[in-house]
Amino acid sequence: MIPQPSLDPSSLSFDLPDPDQDDLSNIDFIKRLENAWSICEQFDLQTEIWRGRILRVVRDREKRGGDGRGTGFLQWLREMDISKSKAYSLIQLADSSDNLVVDGILEEASVNNFSKRAFIETAQAEPEIQHMISEAANEGRDITRRQVKSLTDQFMAATSTxxxxxxxxxxxxxxxxxxxxxxxxxxxxxxxxxxxxxxxxxxxxxxxxxxxxxxxxxxxxxxKSLDASLALRAFQNKNLNLDKATQEALRLDSLGLLSDAFGQAKTIESSILKFHSAWKRLEGLQERLWVESGSSTPYLRELLDTLQTLTGSTIRVSLGELSGGKRLRLQLVEEDSERLEPPSLEINK
Known part of the structure; x- marks a missing residue:
């Protein structure tokens, strides 16, 4: 049987500072609030861990006796108004708690010394960090996210190869x-x-x-430049030396410009992919409506004629008054993968 958490919600009582108290320094005011917040996080952590354990039990029972598709587990989540992603994050938190305790690193009662975020980051830290933080928690010290981050930074900076x-x-x-x-x-x-x-x-x-x-x-x-460049389709099948190009941009003190250029190029490619999908779908819908319409639906036919300006191989779109009334004309040419010539683009005033 899993031991019940030792915190008693009925014992919660805070002496919160008066916001109008002039003789209280800002440092003391913030400290008292942080202490109260930390205690609330301890209760929140225990609640999240136990919810994760409950969800894990429901999931595991469904695996053994359900229909194999997890429908019973999903039904339970719907009844409890819990999303699937939230449920699995709670289960992961419960697993992290059990692993730290089962491995003998952390005493069960010492979980109460963590804030919620501090505990999660400890569970995700390197084993050396987990041991140091757990030892401090076992000694009765309160563990905050700031302490975990500071210790993680120290360890990383002193040992990274x-x-x-x-x-x-x-x-x-x-x-x-x-x-x-x-x-x-x-x-x-x-x-x-x-x-x-x-x-x-x-x-x-x-x-x-x-x-x-x-x-x-x-x-x-x-x-940032590397991430953006790897996602660009324009660079596929091209023998480009991105490392050398980045070095040259660095020498020119233009890394920011290069990263921004990659980002804009990625935006254009993504927009074109979405545009192509919408263009093909609109073409199909326009054709179906045209077949359904006839001489008895002259207004519908007139509307569909207008939509043809967006469904053909040449598309004209007004950029609006903010662009000086310019119109953009695009010619779409669907090519085989071997042909890499881009379609022509023109802007007509």
Missing amino acids: LLPDEIREKTQSNLLPAKFVAPLVRELSKLTPIQQEEICETLRENPEIESVKDMTNTAKWMG
Whole structure:
């Protein structure tokens, strides 16, 4: 039998500060509110964990005795007004709680020392972080999300193999704050080995805090450019050296412009795919309506004639008064995959 949570909701009582109390400093005011909020989060955490355990029991029973499609579980979720994604997030939280306790890392009663977000982030952290946080919780210390993040940053900054030795050693010696080095590690993890080495080379030459900040920003732009470029269909079947192109943009101090260009190109491609789907569907609907109509429906025929300006191979669309009354004329040419010539685009005033 799973032990019941030890927190008693009936014992909740807070001495909240008076917002009109002038002799109370802002620091003390915020501290008292944070303490009350933390206790509420502890109750919320216990509630979420137990809901996750309940949902897990319902799901597992359905697996063993249901129809194999989980319809009983889904019906139960509908009756409880819980979405499927929310249900599985609660089950994952319950699994995380049980794993920490079952593995002997965390005592059951020590769960009460966590805020909800702190517990979730601890369950997702590296094993070393889990042990350190659990030991502190077992000693009766309150665990906040800020503490988990700080400890995670320190561990990441001091141990990551993505960093050059000069940066890692300075971090271990507290000469570089982990809160600045950890974001650099996260951004470096998104880059290719060549891009990582380029940034590390700069850091070796200047292992100071300003360089760390600059390279974090640079790595962030490089990561955005990489993500956008990999999603572009225009680059498929092209022998492009994206690493070299990014290096050249970096040398020109134009990484931001390159990332923005990739983003706009991705938007255009996505819009065209949606447009093509809508264009084909409108064409089919227009043809079906035309077959159904006839001389007895002259107004409908007139409407369908007008819609033909959007369903043919040449489309004309007004861009409106904000664009000076310009009209956009597009010619659509559906080609085989071997033909890569783009269709012509014209803007007529």
